[in-house]
Amino acid sequence: MTSTTDIVAKLWGLCNVLRDDGVTYNEYVTELTYLLFLKMLAEVPDQSGNLRENRLPGDYRWGILAKREGMDQLDYYKKMLLDLGKAKDKLVSAIFTDAQTRLRKPTNLKALTSNIDQLDWFSAREEGLGNLYEGLLEKNASDKKSGAGQYFTPRPLIDCIVRLMQPRAGETIQDPAAGTAGFLVAADRYIKDQTDDLYKLAPDKAHFQRSSAFVGAELVPDTHRLCMMNLLLHGIEGGVDNVDTLSPDGERLAKADLLLTNPPFGAKKGGGRPTRTDFSVTADTSNKQLAFVEHIVRALKPGGRAAVIVPDNVLFEDNAGRRLRSWLMDLCDLHTILRLPTGIFYAQGVKTNVLFFRRGKTDKASTNAVWVYDMRANMPAFGKTRPLAVADFADFEAVYGSDPNGAAARKDQGEQEAGSSAGATGIGKEVRWRMFSRDAITARNDNLDIAWLRDTEAEAEEALTEPEDIAAAIIGHLRAALDEIEALSEEIEPPDSLNTEATVVADAAE
Structure with missing residues (x-):
């Protein structure tokens, strides 16, 4: 255009x-x-x-x-x-x-x-x-001087997720961390393309799409303004509230048929815990990404589906993280994980994934197997000189299949090449799509940070040439390290008496 x-x-x-x-x-x-x-x-x-x-x-x-x-x-x-x-x-x-x-x-x-x-x-x-x-x-997001990139989900990634999840007219679609409404706008565009700009719908159903189909929350007031403006200009009347999803306000968000989101990473300010009365798995952690996953599961209607972007620590963190993953795989069919490449967000050191799951009919053993696509290893160094593109997701979309809930016929590329079970070694370097049974994941202590290809992140970052990209990678690593230290300190938090002593020592050191 x-x-x-x-x-x-x-x-x-x-x-x-x-x-x-x-x-x-x-x-x-x-x-x-x-x-x-x-x-x-x-x-x-x-x-x-x-x-x-x-x-x-x-x-x-x-x-x-x-x-x-x-x-x-x-x-x-x-x-x-x-x-x-x-x-x-x-x-x-x-x-x-x-x-x-x-x-x-x-x-x-x-x-x-x-x-x-x-x-x-x-x-x-x-x-x-x-x-x-x-x-x-x-x-604004692509200009690194603005610093907004870390809050902006790349459009090619949003569009890929929306194509796979296939939003439908009449569904309630939620984003509990809406940002500037990228996911909601993309879902609206997809539905309008399927319904001749809503003209194929009955008047009452078209009204629902414009006024009630899209709901969500955005905590930051200035970002909420941008969100509301974006929705208005796409013919969507509101739907996103300026509230904290991890507070009791989040309990009041409408239950969703489809949930699409890229929630914020890190810990709540001041180490505060979620104040939701309905939280149990993550009630005692300040880790926001874990708490948002609990919200997402609780916000889905029976049979509802979700696609959520999370950092790697959601896949491997122990204690509250492991409890959350076990709970998630009981209540939901976690059918697909997409390991995203580094460098597609402003904070290049933050490694991220997309979890695709569906709320089960029961609260027990809903996940039988998890399919993992590795889009991270042996990938280009994404950045200013090599931005993420729609074509980069073509292979993943092909193996994911036409069913939004991961029910299409799938073939484990590792089995095809090695001629053995999913646990085989010696898999070729270009095999990116593999299946892991629930038993195999249990044997890993429910650690879902599954990789079988050499992660060439270091080589990719060495290939960065733009000073802005190099600086962003360094900043990203520092942020990731601070988040890990924060999470670790929370797990081994000493008694109050030791806290007081530690504060005195810290003050003396300063």
Whole structure:
């Protein structure tokens, strides 16, 4: 979409104007969200053909803002943000709650409004304003100076997962860590492609898709604004709340037929535990990724399916981690694990996987076997010069099969090559797809960090040439190490008396 790409480039280029005003990259995208929301409401009609800006209160319109000059414009803009945060319209108030402009110079606001007005909005409408906004979010994530990449799931990975999980009209789809709504938007796009943009559906079912099909949570207020804006521009009315999924608010999220998510990694701030009354397996751990997996299992309807991105430590961590994996494989059919390559997220040292599972009909022995695809070993060094692409997932999608629950006929490539059972050694280096029985996993103490190919991460990182990629790899390793130390210290937490003594020693050392 050439016009959309051009507009995104122009919008991103405006951030250079704001550097002297002390606006950071992420603040810039948030600032643009306020302005683009106002402009796009003036450009986009609703289902009845009326302009969406009619949902704004009083005299707050883009045309009025854009015509003003100097301090009069800046003062009007500040008041506008304040009052829109108190609007009766739920979506408007969600985007503008506690909104404040970072702009201090009237000339910079004028530069933004003038340049936004001059964009090719006719072409943008034709190609989809939602695509334009998603392009801006993706640009922010791909620019390492913004630091947003660690929160942004790559589009090719999202689209691969959605294609395999095959969301359907009428299903409730949840993302408990929605971010900027990448998974929900992709699922909506998939459903619209299957239903002629919902026109094949009865009016009541089409209304459900627009107003109730997508639910979720996003904890960070500024990210929640971007999420709500992205949903709106794709014709989805809300559905994602600004709440903490690991708090009692998470219990109130609607049960899901399909759950797609990339939850945050690391420990809760201050080492706090989840405050969910329904948690049992992870109630005593501050490890967020483990707690999110428990939420996902509990959030699925019977027979519901899920695809969730998790770091490696979810697969091998002992104690709470092992209890969670055993519980997961009892309640769910964990049929597939995709070992993702390194370098596809901003924190290159963080190794990740996608778990595909289905909620079982009973709470016992739901998993009979786990299929593992190794997309990590002997892979290119992904980064700025070699971004992740749709074609990189083609082989995995082929062996996964056409059934979203992993029930399609599958062949263990290790058995095919070695002519023996799944536990055989001497498997060729290009065998990436293998099956492991539940008994074999039990023998591994339920450790699911299964690898049989040489992991060439070190060689891949040696091949990095871009300074930004090299720095990101180093930062990623440091973050991963700190997370492991945090998790270890939690497991061997000493009594209070020893804690006091340790604090004194630490203070003395400092």
